[in-house]
Amino acid sequence: MIIRGILPLALFLLASTAVGAPLTKARVQATSLVNQADWLAYLQRSDELAAENESALQAEVKAQGRKLALPAPDGGDFKLSAKAGDAWYSSSEAGQLATIVLSYQAPCGGWSKHVGYSQGPRKPAMQWTSQSKPGHSPHYLATFDNRSTTEQLHFLANVWQATQRADCQAGFAKGFKYLIAAQQPGGGWPQVFPLEGDYHDDITFNDDAQTHILELLLGIINEEPQFGLLDDSLRREAKAALERGLQCVLATQLGPAGKKTGWAAQYDALTLQPSQARQLEPAALSGSESAQLIKFMMTIPDPTPEVVASIEQGLAWLQSAQVTGITKVKAGGKTQYVSDPDSTEVYWARFYDLRTARPIFPGRDGVVYDSFAELAANNDLGYDYYSTRPGSIVTNGQKKWRKLLAKRAEQ
Numbered sequence: 001m002i003i004r005g006i007l008p009l010a011l012f013l014l015a016s017t018a019v020g021a022p023l024t025k026a027r028v029q030a031t032s033l034v035n036q037a038d039w040l041a042y043l044q045r046s047d048e049l050a051a052e053n054e055s056a057l058q059a060e061v062k063a064q065g066r067k068l069a070l071p072a073p074d075g076g077d078f079k080l081s082a083k084a085g086d087a088w089y090s091s092s093e094a095g096q097l098a099t100i101v102l103s104y105q106a107p108c109g110g111w112s113k114h115v116g117y118s119q120g121p122r123k124p125a126m127q128w129t130s131q132s133k134p135g136h137s138p139h140y141l142a143t144f145d146n147r148s149t150t151e152q153l154h155f156l157a158n159v160w161q162a163t164q165r166a167d168c169q170a171g172f173a174k175g176f177k178y179l180i181a182a183q184q185p186g187g188g189w190p191q192v193f194p195l196e197g198d199y200h201d202d203i204t205f206n207d208d209a210q211t212h213i214l215e216l217l218l219g220i221i222n223e224e225p226q227f228g229l230l231d232d233s234l235r236r237e238a239k240a241a242l243e244r245g246l247q248c249v250l251a252t253q254l255g256p257a258g259k260k261t262g263w264a265a266q267y268d269a270l271t272l273q274p275s276q277a278r279q280l281e282p283a284a285l286s287g288s289e290s291a292q293l294i295k296f297m298m299t300i301p302d303p304t305p306e307v308v309a310s311i312e313q314g315l316a317w318l319q320s321a322q323v324t325g326i327t328k329v330k331a332g333g334k335t336q337y338v339s340d341p342d343s344t345e346v347y348w349a350r351f352y353d354l355r356t357a358r359p360i361f362p363g364r365d366g367v368v369y370d371s372f373a374e375l376a377a378n379n380d381l382g383y384d385y386y387s388t389r390p391g392s393i394v395t396n397g398q399k400k401w402r403k404l405l406a407k408r409a410e411q
Helices: 025-029 036-063 092-103 150-163 166-182 206-221 232-252 287-297 305-320 372-378 390-410
Strands: 326-331 334-339 367-369
Touching: 025 036, 036 166, 092 150, 092 166, 150 166, 150 206, 166 232, 206 232, 206 287, 232 287, 232 305, 287 305, 287 390, 305 390, 334 372, 367 372
Parallel strands: none
Antiparallel strands: 326 334
């Protein structure tokens, strides 16, 4: 049976959702937050790093006798091609890639996304990001979106473990310090830092950005071999950042006390209220991001009672949020989901309404539909509105979790 909204065929305008507001000095000063000074210092740090990025680029542009910077080549997402400890990281191919990755590390310490590393190292006077044109405001210059920065850090750590390259160790340390600097006083991380406004300033769970950061920090704290390149002082910083990040995760889990559900894809950093990103990404519960957060928390060696409760309530919500009675088909080259009472497939919606916890389907036309069929009838598709990813957490992940809890109870 398909889970449907309480109001059949209801249409909810996206304009009614909370749009992510940029972090500004005026906004901070207008709040009653007791840590205003910390927020103001954070904004100043953002401004200083933005100025550092721009100053470095303009110095290169001037030295090359150019009026504008060179555009960076566009490319796909950067993803690791081997697991930690794999022999590939000692290969010449990995070594050449490490040189390219390091060349695109922005002065602030982070990396952009969709950069064409296959085109070779960054040239002098070339932008660090392919996401904005020369002469325009930087866009995604350093970001955690699409695994950016965290994936480059994993890669450099693995190459260092295999080769002991000093430049990889230095690049990792610089990137790690950037990650620490980007953490907001409330414990979350924005999508982009230095800040660039709009929803990019929000606490971002979308595409598992914050989850990937927390996974990296936990790996450092657990002293995984590839992270032996960090000294004890930086390892202590990682521990403190992880603790603040977990507090943010607990604070943003939605629902009343004792009956928490899941998480939204992004939150306003000051109010901790779910917020809207792009037009087809409203303020809503997120099935996939919630599942990945729960999966991460299950790996914490000694979770607090608060973390255990968060996991349990999140699992209960994921079980209740299952969508059945549909099947995935290809029609006209597009993925469609059609009613099929005999289907044994289990899905989770990309978005669930904040009030009803029912699946919703936001379209590119600015309307949130009550069913996928209505959405498809009025919009071009090309966005993942259903996912099976939470299935492994609800089944195998939960079984392992129960065994782990039982083992701890016996100790």
